[in-house]
Amino acid sequence: MSRWGYRVAARSTAAKAMIMFAAGIVGCGSNATSTEPADDNTGTNGAAWSLGTLRTTNATDPTCPPNSVCRGVEVSCPAVTEPAAAFVAVANPTGTPRGVVVLTTGGGGETWALVRNERTDLFEQLRSDRFVVIQVRWAQDWLESSPGNDAGTAHLGCRPATVFKWIHETYFAPLGIARSTNGRCGFCITGNSGGSTQVSYALSHYGLESILDGVIPTGGPPHSVLAKACLRKAAEEQYWYADDTRNFIDRGFGFFDGNGPCRRGDALFTPRWNQESIATGGNDYVHPRTRVDFILGANDENMVAPNSDYVARLRSEGSPWVTLTIAANTPHSVLSSDTGRALVRAAVLATR
Numbered sequence: 001m002s003r004w005g006y007r008v009a010a011r012s013t014a015a016k017a018m019i020m021f022a023a024g025i026v027g028c029g030s031n032a033t034s035t036e037p038a039d040d041n042t043g044t045n046g047a048a049w050s051l052g053t054l055r056t057t058n059a060t061d062p063t064c065p066p067n068s069v070c071r072g073v074e075v076s077c078p079a080v081t082e083p084a085a086a087f088v089a090v091a092n093p094t095g096t097p098r099g100v101v102v103l104t105t106g107g108g109g110e111t112w113a114l115v116r117n118e119r120t121d122l123f124e125q126l127r128s129d130r131f132v133v134i135q136v137r138w139a140q141d142w143l144e145s146s147p148g149n150d151a152g153t154a155h156l157g158c159r160p161a162t163v164f165k166w167i168h169e170t171y172f173a174p175l176g177i178a179r180s181t182n183g184r185c186g187f188c189i190t191g192n193s194g195g196s197t198q199v200s201y202a203l204s205h206y207g208l209e210s211i212l213d214g215v216i217p218t219g220g221p222p223h224s225v226l227a228k229a230c231l232r233k234a235a236e237e238q239y240w241y242a243d244d245t246r247n248f249i250d251r252g253f254g255f256f257d258g259n260g261p262c263r264r265g266d267a268l269f270t271p272r273w274n275q276e277s278i279a280t281g282g283n284d285y286v287h288p289r290t291r292v293d294f295i296l297g298a299n300d301e302n303m304v305a306p307n308s309d310y311v312a313r314l315r316s317e318g319s320p321w322v323t324l325t326i327a328a329n330t331p332h333s334v335l336s337s338d339t340g341r342a343l344v345r346a347a348v349l350a351t352r
Contacts, residue, residue, distance in 0.1 A: 046283050048207025052077035052162040061087040065115045065135060077158035081149040084159045085139035090171060091127060098130040099185045100172045101348055102164060106193030108141030122341045134167055143194060144251045152276035153223050153252040157201030164189055164202050168211045183291040183321060183352035186213030190344060192334050196220030204282030214291040216347045218334035224306035225280060226273035230262035238305035279310040285317035293323045293347040297330030297340060321352050
């Protein structure tokens, strides 16, 4: 079940209108040029945030996906008191590797992306497409800080960003595949809901565009504009979090008592929310070489508003390779439908 509960009363008309608007964004990229620009990890809000440190562990995971080899890792990050443990599952392709695809999951990221029902078909398809398929599963909720540690969700985003960088160095770089000039994966990352938050922070705050050919956020990202979601102002109902979600957000800022600033709607906390939000606090929204391909389920009204703010920020700052596709008859979990899985695979196989 999704952790991203939203208040839905009196908002379906506005949400449907935004879905119609979003559908019209599909296929953006009209301001592209034929010259291949260099990446610049210093954005309008300063340099990329520092990554953490990662060490491998002897931990084993009895849930390791079929046809995969799992490794335990532990990540420590600046401004975050507690380290976070995770497992990385690596599945080799059925032919000569053409690239690496990394998949993350939603909520606290504690499940594997491609082990349930028809999702295993996508797993085998990507292997047949000659990708090394790597899944990341967190041993505990990566979005939780610890009591009294005001880390914030973007600072916690150091955890997955550090894992992505380590995967690139450990599994992609040894393949000797040169970065493409047309956005072909290469090295691509994707995740749904809270997983889309993991892959989005890698761009907005941690400067990984220099290694990422494609980023495919699906069903999100829900952490795009925390202030709108927590303050619950009139005329912004489409952003509002439900009460249990507000408590979940507060735990990322060190409040575990059920009475944190998001639950209270405390306007004095607005600067912190803005700093830690994907669409407002990032240091870089210009990604001249990285495809950013968003996919939303047509039945997922809750994610239209937060998604639209991040898409709009990328487009207004000049990122040329941003697309948004609406998956017909698909709920919040994009990978749960045939259409959603097909669109994810198409995005992995796409070029600019």
